[in-house]
Amino acid sequence: MIFLKLIVTNLRRHRIRSFISIAGIAFSVAAMLTVVTILQGAIGMFSGILSSDSEIIVFERNVSDLFFSNVPAAAVADISGWPMVTHADPVLFGIVSSADHPIITCFGVTAADARIRKATWVAGDRDAFAQRGDDVVLGERAAEFLSAKLGDHVPIGHGVFHVIGILKTANGFEDGGVFMPLGAAQGFFHKEGTSSVITIKLRNKDDAAAFKAMVRAKFANLIGLEDAEFTRSYSQFKILKATAWAVGGCGLVLGGLGVANTMIMSVFTRIREIAILRVNGFSQLQIAVMIFGESAVVSLVGAVLGLTTGTCLLFALKLVPALHGYVDVSIQPVVMLIVIVLALLTGVAGALYPAAYAMRIRAVEALRFE
Amino acid sequence: MNLTNSQAGTSERIVLRAVDVWKSYDDGAIAVLKGVDFSAAAGQSVALCGPSGCGKSTLLHLFGGLDAPDRGHVAVNGIEVNRHRDLLRLLRHEVGFVFQLHNLIPDLTLEENCLIPTVAAGVGHRAAQARLHELAERTGLIHRLGHRIQKLSGGERQRTALCRALMNRPKILLADEPTGSLDEHTSGAVFDLLLDLVATEGVTLVMATHDRGLAARCDRLLEMHDGRINEPVTA
Numbered sequence: 001m002i003f004l005k006l007i008v009t010n011l012r013r014h015r016i017r018s019f020i021s022i023a024g025i026a027f028s029v030a031a032m033l034t035v036v037t038i039l040q041g042a043i044g045m046f047s048g049i050l051s052s053d054s055e056i057i058v059f060e061r062n063v064s065d066l067f068f069s070n071v072p073a074a075a076v077a078d079i080s081g082w083p084m085v086t087h088a089d090p091v092l093f094g095i096v097s098s099a100d101h102p103i104i105t106c107f108g109v110t111a112a113d114a115r116i117r118k119a120t121w122v123a124g125d126r127d128a129f130a131q132r133g134d135d136v137v138l139g140e141r142a143a144e145f146l147s148a149k150l151g152d153h154v155p156i157g158h159g160v161f162h163v164i165g166i167l168k169t170a171n172g173f174e175d176g177g178v179f180m181p182l183g184a185a186q187g188f189f190h191k192e193g194t195s196s197v198i199t200i201k202l203r204n205k206d207d208a209a210a211f212k213a214m215v216r217a218k219f220a221n222l223i224g225l226e227d228a229e230f231t232r233s234y235s236q237f238k239i240l241k242a243t244a245w246a247v248g249g250c251g252l253v254l255g256g257l258g259v260a261n262t263m264i265m266s267v268f269t270r271i272r273e274i275a276i277l278r279v280n281g282f283s284q285l286q287i288a289v290m291i292f293g294e295s296a297v298v299s300l301v302g303a304v305l306g307l308t309t310g311t312c313l314l315f316a317l318k319l320v321p322a323l324h325g326y327v328d329v330s331i332q333p334v335v336m337l338i339v340i341v342l343a344l345l346t347g348v349a350g351a352l353y354p355a356a357y358a359m360r361i362r363a364v365e366a367l368r369f370e
Numbered sequence: 371m372n373l374t375n376s377q378a379g380t381s382e383r384i385v386l387r388a389v390d391v392w393k394s395y396d397d398g399a400i401a402v403l404k405g406v407d408f409s410a411a412a413g414q415s416v417a418l419c420g421p422s423g424c425g426k427s428t429l430l431h432l433f434g435g436l437d438a439p440d441r442g443h444v445a446v447n448g449i450e451v452n453r454h455r456d457l458l459r460l461l462r463h464e465v466g467f468v469f470q471l472h473n474l475i476p477d478l479t480l481e482e483n484c485l486i487p488t489v490a491a492g493v494g495h496r497a498a499q500a501r502l503h504e505l506a507e508r509t510g511l512i513h514r515l516g517h518r519i520q521k522l523s524g525g526e527r528q529r530t531a532l533c534r535a536l537m538n539r540p541k542i543l544l545a546d547e548p549t550g551s552l553d554e555h556t557s558g559a560v561f562d563l564l565l566d567l568v569a570t571e572g573v574t575l576v577m578a579t580h581d582r583g584l585a586a587r588c589d590r591l592l593e594m595h596d597g598r599i600n601e602p603v604t605a
Binding site: 001002003005006009010012013272273276277278279280281282283286362363364367 | 489
């Protein structure tokens, strides 16, 4: 109890300095949590698009981005006929733009695609999809920012399209996207006869390995991956995740420097006090534990404050109309755990030098200073 | 061992001994102790008198293992004090320190300050509390246990420091000008208490002091001058 009080006493003694350190850790943790959660949410949404009513994605081998993938229509026709396949849906991804909105995701899909079949239609008739080449269906948010209603004609890219439906979806990309008939999208993006991916629904999930082996055997330039496998291995996702953790990590390093500064000052201002403890039998280890304890308290309080602030920030971002569907506030426990552990490690790292200094304080010299 | 300067009685058990101890600072530029021989028997009170800078405090630091001699030997209960071996055991169980300044931690209460040595030594809470209450009763501090150090008078602070030094029942109490910061009246009262406690606890007291009146009340008075214990004086 006294030991704990010794740890807390010094933090209370220099409240403002302690608060600044805690705030530094808290902001770092909040930044890391926010960036990681938003990017993981974005990755989750993109994965959600790909795994919509499917278990496997087939795309061009060794492409850095699915937008560059070209899967020939012949492969779609072939795979659709395989006995273990329930349905194979070609999807063409593209980026289109309109006035004031330079980036709108476009999905070229068939009428049989789950995105069309199973979506909630706010307006329009799903059976009308793909009847005409200039028909498009808008996500609800896309309709909002394009100020488009059912039956309107909207300029998208170099064309003008007729809005025949508006979809409501929880997925931010889809909700802010444009759905075109596959053929129209192929023409629009000059990718006739190809799609970006084929999403595969199997009759039996246990056939996944056999399916992937068949893709490998029959199409040298294509690869089939299960959804989870794709999410793990897709290089864009890896880059995004690495970026998120790196940005958060930089924040924590800054927070750690704050802790280091506080702990150094904490040790320097009570050299005599540490000497007194040594004279009264405190070991070097007990002194070090005391210093690390202080930094751990700073880090833990900072982490808790940061998690709370980060969560509030995510909820606030979720309310921003422009970000609707992009922010997933369901923070993964593993992310919280990693953030707390990183904050603690940062605190420990920040206290390394101060603790080493405190351990080396010689009582006899320190006590000479009045 | 040559104990020519100040030899304790041969029939008494020697608990503290220094043989030909030398100590200097600044790479030998400042020689503080120049071949000190010293011994103290169990339960004895020994006063070290001498001018400032004669080496009294340095000698006490060597006795407590806070510093190491350049040459010579210091032994507590027959075991040589080595800064890197058994030092913690020495500080936790064998010796207690009282300084001129009380050296208490101001943000803690009297009780918490006194319990610090028991925390260091891993003494159980119940035993530590029992010892604290015993010492607090005897020093008249029992009603002040929960008070912060800032609320205590100078005499109370020094009595608290005395309690803290005795918490783990050390065999030797090293007191460096323990009443040096107190007025005459308080100084006398604290010293009475100090002598009473060391007598009843059976503790060996080695005290550095300028106050010859107080020093004369110890069992032995040793005069230090220029880094040497020059002559034993029987009090």
